[in-house]
Amino acid sequence: MLYAVPTLQADDERVLEDIDRMRESLRYQVATPHRWTGQLRRQLVAHGIKGSNSIEGYQVSVDDAVAAAGGDEPLDTAPEVWAEITGYRDALTFVQQLANAAEFRFGYMLLNSLHFMMLKHHPERWPGRFRPSGIWITDHSTGEVVYTGPDAGDLAPLMGELADWLQDGDLAAPLFVRAAVAHLNLVRIHPWRDGNGRMSRCLHTLVLARDAVLAPEFSSIEEWLGTGRNTFDYYDALRETGGERWQPHADTLPWVRFCLRAHHMQMQRVQQRLDRAARLWETLEGLGLPARTTSALYAAASGGRVRRTTYQRDEQLTADQATRDLRMLLEHGLLEQRGQTRGRHYVGASSLMRISEALGRPEPLADPYDRSTRRTASR
Numbered sequence: 185m186l187y188a189v190p191t192l193q194a195d196d197e198r199v200l201e202d203i204d205r206m207r208e209s210l211r212y213q214v215a216t217p218h219r220w221t222g223q224l225r226r227q228l229v230a231h232g233i234k235g236s237n238s239i240e241g242y243q244v245s246v247d248d249a250v251a252a253a254g255g256d257e258p259l260d261t262a263p264e265v266w267a268e269i270t271g272y273r274d275a276l277t278f279v280q281q282l283a284n285a286a287e288f289r290f291g292y293m294l295l296n297s298l299h300f301m302m303l304k305h306h307p308e309r310w311p312g313r314f315r316p317s318g319i320w321i322t323d324h325s326t327g328e329v330v331y332t333g334p335d336a337g338d339l340a341p342l343m344g345e346l347a348d349w350l351q352d353g354d355l356a357a358p359l360f361v362r363a364a365v366a367h368l369n370l371v372r373i374h375p376w377r378d379g380n381g382r383m384s385r386c387l388h389t390l391v392l393a394r395d396a397v398l399a400p401e402f403s404s405i406e407e408w409l410g411t412g413r414n415t416f417d418y419y420d421a422l423r424e425t426g427g428e429r430w431q432p433h434a435d436t437l438p439w440v441r442f443c444l445r446a447h448h449m450q451m452q453r454v455q456q457r458l459d460r461a462a463r464l465w466e467t468l469e470g471l472g473l474p475a476r477t478t479s480a481l482y483a484a485a486s487g488g489r490v491r492r493t494t495y496q497r498d499e500q501l502t503a504d505q506a507t508r509d510l511r512m513l514l515e516h517g518l519l520e521q522r523g524q525t526r527g528r529h530y531v532g533a534s535s536l537m538r539i540s541e542a543l544g545r546p547e548p549l550a551d552p553y554d555r556s557t558r559r560t561a562s563r
Contacts, residue, residue: 185345185432185433186342186345186346186349186369186432187365187368187369187372187425187426187432187434187436188365188432188436189354189357189361189362189365189436189440190361190435190436190437190440191437192358192361192437192440193437195553196437196440196441196444198552199444199445199448199552199553200358200360200361200444202448202552203360203444203447203448203451206448206451206452206455207397207398207402207403207451208397209455210398210402210451210454210455210458211397211398213458214398214399214402214458218462218465219465219478219479220461220462220464220465220482221461222498223461223479223482223483223486223498224457224458224461225399225401225402226250226253226254227246227250227253227457227486227488228401228402228404228407228454228457229253229273229276229401230246230249230250230252230253231246231249231406231407232276232389232401232404232406232407233249233252233253233269233272233273233276233406234246234249234407234410235406235407235408235409235410235411236272236381236382236385236386236406236409236410237268237269237272237382237410238410238415239381239382239385239409239410239415239418240268240381240382242265242268242269243265244258244261244265244266244269245260245261246487246488247259247260247488247489248260248261248266248269249269250488251491251494252266252269252270252273253273254494254497256491256493256494257526259489259523259527259529267305268302268305271301271302271303271304271305272302272382272386274301274302275298275301275302275382275386276386276389276400278297278298278301279298279386279389279390279393279400280393280399280400280401282390282393282394283393283394283396283399283400284396288394289351290347290350290351291347291351292340292343292344292346292347294347295343295347295370295383295387296312296313296314297312298383298386298387298390299311299312299376299379299383300312302379302382302383302386303376303378303379306378309376309377309378309379310376310377311379313376314336314339314340314343314375314376315336315339315374315375315376315377316336317336318332318333318335318336319332319333319374319377320332320333321333321374329428330423330428331372331374331423331426331428331429332428332429332430333372333373333374333430334373334374334430339373339375342373342375343373343375346366346369346370346373349366349369350366350391359391359392359395360392360443360444360447361440361444362391363388363389363391363392363443364388364436364439364440364443364444365436365440366387366388366391367384367385367387367388367443368384368422368425368426368436368439369432370383370384370387371384371422372422372426372430372432373430385405385406385409388404388405388406388443389403389404389406392404402451402454403447403451404450405443405446405447405450407450407453408446408449408450408453409446414446417442418442421438421439421442422439424438424439425438425439426439441553444552445551445552445553448552449549449551449552452549452550453546453549456546456547460543460546461482461486463543464482464485464486464539464540464543465478465482467539467543468481468482468485468539471518473512473513473516474509476499476501476509477509477512477513479495479498479499480495480509480510480513480519480530481513481518481519481532481536483495484518484519484530484531484532484536485532485536485537485539485540486540487532487540489522489529489530489531490510490519490529490530490531491528491529491530492506492507492510492528493506495509495510510530513530514530517533517535518532518533518535518536519531519532519533519536520532520533
């Protein structure tokens with residue numbers, strides 16, 4: 185028996201309608217090719233990588249997360265943390281590939297494969313294999329055991345049941361509800377020695393990706409869950425729903441409601457970023473510089489670091505061409521150089537950052553369950 189899809193209430197149905205409208209709007213906007221969309225996708229993937237790993241205590245800067253998403257080397261991250269980051273990146277890349285795979289089927293060996301990608305650098309943690317014994321989750325601040333997972337002997341049957349449900353169960357349920365329930369079941373089964381939280385968030389994203397309406401990076405809540413107070417709320421929601429042991433009869437509505445709120449808030453954030461990206465790109469194109477340099481200026485104006493290798497790859501340039509362009513932007517006072525040799529990169533100069541700041545700050549996000557602050561999601 186698994187944790188079940190709950191019966192939704194009127195407020196939940198309304199929030200789902202908002203999410204569907206926002207997702208449809210985003211789908212139309214990203215379907216039209218724009219040069220800034222590629223960078224925005226990479227930034228969203230990076231924020232997802234950073235968010236999900238930060239929950240587990242693996243901290244990486246946004247710049248190095250962008251480097252991971254783009255296949256570049258880190259500037260600041262320690263090797264042991266970088267292994268965690270790139271493992272998670274590989275799993276998310278596989279999820280992106282699975283989104284439109286005609287031969288796709290859910291199975292627990294697929295989940296074991298994703299787990300191996302994440303944890304392959306830790307052979308002692310049995311990457312890709314179920315744990316051989318019991319597992320207990322403790323509160324690090326008190327040492328108290330807050331959750332005891334199912335017995336090791338129950339893992340194969342439970343994971344087989346979950347895989348069957350993922351493939352054929354409750355297919356009429358709303359997509360975002362199914363994704364939330366899949367997340368809950370996997371994290372409560374806790375089938376591996378390590379990486380259970382990251383795998384559960386990755387499965388959540390995979391369920392959304394298989395719908396193939398919108399690229400997974402535009403729908404994921406991994407960034408949201410890894411941001412500030414949201415991480416504590418995430419743990420509270422899991423604890424409230426599941427209790428201290430495997431109890432699949434528990435009411436899952438509080439958990440699903442937490443996830444719907446997170447999706448709504450994250451989609452508001454993504455929409456704001458998309459709108460801002462379009463305005464910023466248009467403003468930078470108006471500077472009268474060669475059109476290809478806009479991608480470097482955009483990355484810097486967005487607060488990121490610009491690497492010659494990344495700019496060269498994005499614009500399909502030779503190393504000499506990319507170097508000349510970046511030197512020109514330095515001479516125009518739009519970029520500033522940092523570091524030397526392999527660590528050399530560029531950041532926005534004050535004149536460029538003023539252009540970005542002139543676009544203003546985004547509006548505060550509206551809690552969809554708070555009618556006093558809720559704004560319409562339709563555009």
